[in-house]
Amino acid sequence: xxxxxxxxxxxxxxxxxxxxxxxxxxxxxxxxxxxxxxxxxxxxxxxxxxxxxxxxxxxxxxxxxxxxxxxxxxxxxxxxxxxxxxxxxxxxxxxxxxxxxxxxxxxxxxxxxxxxxxxxxxxxxxxxxxxxxxxxxxxxxxxxxxxxxxxxxxxxxxxxxxxxxxxxxxxxxxxxxxxxxxxxxxxxxxxxxxxxxxxxxxxxxxxxxxxxxxxxxxxxxxxxxxxxxxxxxxxxxxxxxxxxxxxxxxxxxxxxxxxxxxxxxxxxxxxxxxxxxxxxxxxxxxxxxxxxxxxxxxxxxxxxxxxxxxxxxxxxxxxxxxxxxxxxxxxxxxxxxxxxxxxxxxxxxxxxxxx
Amino acid sequence: xxxxxxxxxxxxxxxxxxxxxxxxxxxxxxxxxxxxxxxxxxxxxxxxxxxxxxxxxxxxxxxxxxxxxxxxxxxxxxxxxxxxxxxxxxxxxxxxxxxxxxxxxxxxxxxxxxxxxxxxxxxxxxxxxxxxxxxxxxxxxxxxxxxxxxxxxxxxxxxxxxxxxxxxxxxxxxxxxxxxxxxxxxxxxxxxxxxxxxxxxxxxxxxxxxxxxxxxxxxxxxxxxxxxxxxxxxxxxxxxxxxxxxxxxxxxxxxxxxxxxxxxxxxxxxxxxxxxxxxxxxxxxxxxxxxxxxxxxxxxxxxxxxxxxxxxxxxxxxxxxxxxxxxxxxxxxxxxxxxxxxxxxxxxxxxxxxxxxxxxxxxxxxxxxxxxxxxxxxxxxxxxxxxxxxxxxxxxxxxxxxxxxxxxxxxxxxxxxxxxxxxxxxxxxxxxxxxxxxxxxxxxxxxxxxxxxxxxxxxxxxxxxxxxxxxxxxxxxxxxxxxxxxxxxxxxxxxxxxxxxxxxxxxxxxxxxx
Numbered sequence: 001x002x003x004x005x006x007x008x009x010x011x012x013x014x015x016x017x018x019x020x021x022x023x024x025x026x027x028x029x030x031x032x033x034x035x036x037x038x039x040x041x042x043x044x045x046x047x048x049x050x051x052x053x054x055x056x057x058x059x060x061x062x063x064x065x066x067x068x069x070x071x072x073x074x075x076x077x078x079x080x081x082x083x084x085x086x087x088x089x090x091x092x093x094x095x096x097x098x099x100x101x102x103x104x105x106x107x108x109x110x111x112x113x114x115x116x117x118x119x120x121x122x123x124x125x126x127x128x129x130x131x132x133x134x135x136x137x138x139x140x141x142x143x144x145x146x147x148x149x150x151x152x153x154x155x156x157x158x159x160x161x162x163x164x165x166x167x168x169x170x171x172x173x174x175x176x177x178x179x180x181x182x183x184x185x186x187x188x189x190x191x192x193x194x195x196x197x198x199x200x201x202x203x204x205x206x207x208x209x210x211x212x213x214x215x216x217x218x219x220x221x222x223x224x225x226x227x228x229x230x231x232x233x234x235x236x237x238x239x240x241x242x243x244x245x246x247x248x249x250x251x252x253x254x255x256x257x258x259x260x261x262x263x264x265x266x267x268x269x270x271x272x273x274x275x276x277x278x279x280x281x282x283x284x285x286x287x288x289x290x291x292x293x294x295x296x297x298x299x300x301x302x303x304x305x306x307x308x309x310x311x312x313x314x315x316x317x318x319x320x321x322x323x324x325x326x327x328x329x330x331x332x333x334x335x336x337x338x339x340x341x342x343x344x345x346x347x348x349x350x351x352x353x354x355x
Numbered sequence: 356x357x358x359x360x361x362x363x364x365x366x367x368x369x370x371x372x373x374x375x376x377x378x379x380x381x382x383x384x385x386x387x388x389x390x391x392x393x394x395x396x397x398x399x400x401x402x403x404x405x406x407x408x409x410x411x412x413x414x415x416x417x418x419x420x421x422x423x424x425x426x427x428x429x430x431x432x433x434x435x436x437x438x439x440x441x442x443x444x445x446x447x448x449x450x451x452x453x454x455x456x457x458x459x460x461x462x463x464x465x466x467x468x469x470x471x472x473x474x475x476x477x478x479x480x481x482x483x484x485x486x487x488x489x490x491x492x493x494x495x496x497x498x499x500x501x502x503x504x505x506x507x508x509x510x511x512x513x514x515x516x517x518x519x520x521x522x523x524x525x526x527x528x529x530x531x532x533x534x535x536x537x538x539x540x541x542x543x544x545x546x547x548x549x550x551x552x553x554x555x556x557x558x559x560x561x562x563x564x565x566x567x568x569x570x571x572x573x574x575x576x577x578x579x580x581x582x583x584x585x586x587x588x589x590x591x592x593x594x595x596x597x598x599x600x601x602x603x604x605x606x607x608x609x610x611x612x613x614x615x616x617x618x619x620x621x622x623x624x625x626x627x628x629x630x631x632x633x634x635x636x637x638x639x640x641x642x643x644x645x646x647x648x649x650x651x652x653x654x655x656x657x658x659x660x661x662x663x664x665x666x667x668x669x670x671x672x673x674x675x676x677x678x679x680x681x682x683x684x685x686x687x688x689x690x691x692x693x694x695x696x697x698x699x700x701x702x703x704x705x706x707x708x709x710x711x712x713x714x715x716x717x718x719x720x721x722x723x724x725x726x727x728x729x730x731x732x733x734x735x736x737x738x739x740x741x742x743x744x745x746x747x748x749x750x751x752x753x754x755x756x757x758x759x760x761x762x763x764x765x766x767x768x769x770x771x772x773x774x775x776x777x778x779x780x781x782x783x784x785x786x787x788x789x790x791x792x793x794x795x796x797x798x799x800x801x802x803x804x805x806x807x808x809x810x811x812x813x814x815x816x817x818x819x820x821x822x823x824x825x826x827x828x829x830x831x832x833x834x835x836x837x838x839x840x841x842x843x844x845x846x847x848x849x850x851x852x853x854x855x856x857x858x859x860x861x862x863x864x865x866x867x868x869x
Contacts, residue, residue, distance in 0.1 A: 205724055205727070206720075206723050206725060207716045207717075207720045207723050208723060210709070210716065211716070213702070213709065214702055214709070214713055217703060217704050217705050218698075218700075218701060218703060220698060220699045221699055221700050221701060221702055221713065222702075222713070223662075224660060224661075224681045224691065224693060224699055224700070225681070225685075225713045225714035225767075226681050226682045226685045226686075226714050226717075227713075227716065228682065280704075284702065284703070284704045284705060285704050
């Protein structure tokens with residue numbers, strides 16, 4: 001067999017080509033197109049009707065109100081790409097918030113308290129991953145169980161009391177992360193963008209990221225090709241747990257307290273953002289850029305409804321309908337696309353991974 | 356036989372069907388008569404599946420007319436096709452995996468009494484169908500627990516137990532062993548004699564000549580011609596399909612054999628399907644593995660690929676390899692290509708490039724960071740080396756034909772540079788042209804000093820390529836044939852009965868059985 005080393009003359013590729021092999025990234029840009037167009041349309045309407053919409057202050061509001069969703073969404077995107085789902089992410093974040101607040105309250109310094117919150121999230125995520133990958137228990141069962149456990153845990157630790165840490169000195173840097181700016185740029189935006197770049201980079205430029213797609217696309221093919229499937233799965237749920245830990249920093253920073261009861265819509269909003277962003281629940285397709293767009297889209301809608309003085313009671317109806325429409329359009333497009341492929345090329349019709 | 360005089364059951368005139376970017380059918384005329392077994396053949400992408408879909412109602416032609424029993428009609432949905440008596444058996448399984456065999460056979464027409472399913476009658480009827488077809492599987496078995504071949508047979512049972520006027524078999528034998536294929540062909544001739552028309556889409560020349568009385572050949576959506584069988588020679592038929600003369604497509608090359616590169620001693624699978632087996636393969640040697648489904652031949656592949664747990668010793672190039680995990684098999688120098696491309700090899704919603712580099716992660720990365728330049732370079736070289744026809748490496752793998760998908764799977768495994776290649780059904784669902792390319796690639800690997808274990812249900816393929824054939828029966832090697840001894844009948848006899856045709860003692864190849 002010819003080894004690769006003797007192929008010394010690399011065939012020069014067109015210099016203008018995109019740096020990645022592309023795979024379906026080129027296609028997924030088309031995948032975002034619908035949402036981006038809708039986002040622009042909504043933003044245009046709001047700009048015209050609401051004078052306060054297109055102001056930097058309002059943009060900062062949107063960023064502040066949606067960072068938790070974004071950070072959880074980044075972790076959730078990884079999990080969903082493997083054709084899994086982490087239902088525990090929001091309640092785990094609440095548990096991490098309680099741990100962080102209690103640590104500050106007990107006089108811990110900044111670094112140990114943050115490390116505790118992150119480690120708590122990562123460890124809980126690892127537990128999910130271990131049970132799913134090694135215990136071969138359905139990810140739905142494991143993460144649904146974990147959802148319930150962390151929800152309850154958050155109430156138990158302080159008997160349902162909110163832990164206010166506004167006056168704790170060690171907490172200040174976290175509060176500043178959420179409230180301060182460098183010039184006009186909020187620190188939180190920098191934090192968010194940095195996380196998007198890190199998660200996106202991992203997805204695109206590492207073997208781990210590649211393995212996520214492979215497992216989500218066809219777990220058996222990934223396994224037979226030498227990918228350590230259980231290690232990757234454990235790691236991906238650990239990362240989702242870590243994301244819950246990171247999100248709790250923002251949450252606690254904004255509330256200046258650890259609250260044992262999370263926003264009941266948080267989990268659904270996170271998953272909706274991932275879905276709207278084009279990451280497929282059947283696995284193997286998606287990316288963090290899409291999730292970021294999904295978060296912004298939902299955030300702008302939410303913001304617009306608030307600015308337009310629409311009762312918050314209506315917001316669920318609106319965002320729910322948008323979710324169904326967005327994903328429904330995606331399904332239609334996908335269907336047309338795969339039918340065309342199958343007929344035209346006489347090729348095998350795409351099948352979901354065997355799980 | 357006088358069938359030519361009968362009025363056609365189905366006649367298609369001037370059918371044209373276009374899909375974005377491709378004319379799948381271009382002014383095609385076609386007719387099939389009752390009691391006729393009609394072969395529809397051509398390379399992948401020639402439009403034969405589209406024509407079948409037009410007839411069974413799952414594709415609507417842009418132009419053209421369909422006559423059913425002489426009357427102009429439209430078949431817009433598969434349901435309408437079924438109502439007319441057009442029953443389709445495709446290579447894509449359409450079974451409900453969580454239901455029983457009996458429920459699947461009678462799906463959509465469960466026997467009822469007083470509005471409730473008559474389970475007793477269902478079981479009895481199903482039993483009858485299975486016995487009639489000679490399929491040894493319990494009617495209460497869950498379909499998802501069966502292997503691909505048995506599932507395909509259940510699908511076939513369903514079709515043959517229905518009241519069909521026209522049966523369409525779309526590559527229905529592609530996942531069947533020789534014996535199951537023979538059984539299917541018997542069913543086909545039985546139904547033909549009862550006046551049923553059978554349309555067979557197939558690449559396999561042997562079965563085409565065995566049962567078909569006429570063949571329609573398509574190429575690039577055009578009708579090339581309709582030829583009577585068996586008067587038209589295989590050579591002529593293949594040249595009609597590919598549009599050029601094709602030499603003997605196995606093209607067996609003599610390869611100097613080197614030292615022993617793979618040595619199995621008492622290797623068995625944990626589930627017992629593969630009984631303790633011993634076998635040696637030399638560098639440059641192609642060892643063919645024959646046997647029926649359930650004979651253990653597929654299990655041998657899974658064990659060597661590390662896909663299932665096993666006991667016994669395996670030495671690759673003199674070094675012992677602990678199997679039981681695909682990673683250890685790969686690291687030990689065993690490249691494995693599984694038999695079910697879609698289920699076990701392809702990443703369906705990823706690109707050609709990612710499908711290529713899937714097992715190369717270690718090589719194209721440094722400390723977990725992908726070297727995308729290197730990946731792109733190696734993928735584009737491999738696309739050339741293995742003759743994969745694709746507009747771009749970033750196209751979705753599913754846009755490729757079956758043959759090109761398989762070349763990707765084979766190529767990526769060959770490129771791992773292992774000492775041993777274990778290929779399970781490497782040409783399943785692949786057209787004639789791609790097959791001969793794959794045979795060529797395989798022999799090039801042998802010339803490079805790789806030891807090859809070629810597991811196949813297609814005997815002609817083994818006879819054409821292998822230096823030696825071992826035959827599995829009941830989980831064990833029951834026969835071994837050198838190139839000089841190989842004869843189709845003799846090999847098949849061992850595969851079916853587990854013993855040589857003459858009652859001589861089996862050769863010493865059974866030494867591994869304890």
